[in-house]
Amino acid sequence: MSGSPLLEQLIDALRILPGVGPKSAQRMAYHLLARERAGGERLGAMLTKAMRDIGNCKQCRDFSESELCAICAGAARDSTLLCVVESPADRLAIETATGYRGLYFVLHGRLSPLDGIGPQDLGLDLLQTRLHENAPSELIIATNPTIEGEATAHYLAAMAREQGITPTRLAHGVPLGGELEYIDRGTLFHAFGTRAAIQE
């Protein structure tokens, strides 16, 4: 179709990116070739390097190109708090939105027996060892409020209690800026039941 087989291959390779179809891939390739050669070369080099060098932090399992990620290696973090999240993106969201200064543990998934994802796939043996040898005082469970996320939270809470560690869960309720009329019934039921006294 195109006059250049190499260009065809580039367009094809770009489609590996999420949300990029044939038309956007073509637009991206033409844009880089016409106007952003240097940026395209830099992206190529970064991709090659990142795919090869980025592994997982041996302590928290987050993506990292060194043995310990910057957060685990940092001396300034509070090691008595450990927050468990499903994905690196969730970790980043908490880090960006909250003032949390404790440590993290990244599952890279959630318990899902139907998909064959069990405790060993989420590194829970590593978490178990950590809770035993270097116990935090609180295990903050920040899995997603989905059925599988809740089941995972339940499992994690049991693990924490076994070691005498307090498990906690992010509060559920009405989101800021939300309107009661449009909140789903489950959330409203939960928010009503866990209403709190107004601080003076």
Place this chain on the structure above:
Amino acid sequence: MSGSPLLEQLIDALRILPGVGPKSAQRMAYHLLARERAGGERLGAMLTKAMRDIGNCKQCRDFSESELCAICAGAARDSTLLCVVESPADRLAIETATGYRGLYFVLHGRLSPLDGIGPQDLGLDLLQTRLHENAPSELIIATNPTIEGEATAHYLAAMAREQGITPTRLAHGVPLGGELEYIDRGTLFHAFGTRAAIQE
């Protein structure tokens, strides 16, 4: 912010792609690292190779990694027809939608004195030589129907006539599936004025 400086750099590099903001770049990087390492590596290699090796066909100026692009090098094309387009994407659109079997010339832009884009920036010296030495019988001018595209078409038509070549222009009119009520007045005026007899 992230636990990995290399990951930060990758997210930053991805933003060179058109239509990719910080959030999509992050999603792309995490997706590749978690699920598409091989595809990511392949994309990295293709980008590096394409940015370095893809130049312009010396005959038609389309993107090509060889001296002549596949279309110019192909023996099956009709060299008495030459179609001038603004961009490689326009060339691809014509090649895909029509049965055109002639040759192309890619301007990589349009005449735009205000932006300092003159005939030499569009390779019109190369086109001049071609019209002189290897004259087609028809020069199909397929620039966009914008003010600058029309001015470019006007300039190209004069070049063709000087060499005794017939210049032609893509037909303007009501697009298939369009509704007269919603067509802009200029197009309707033009379509009405250039109405054609219905073939029996």
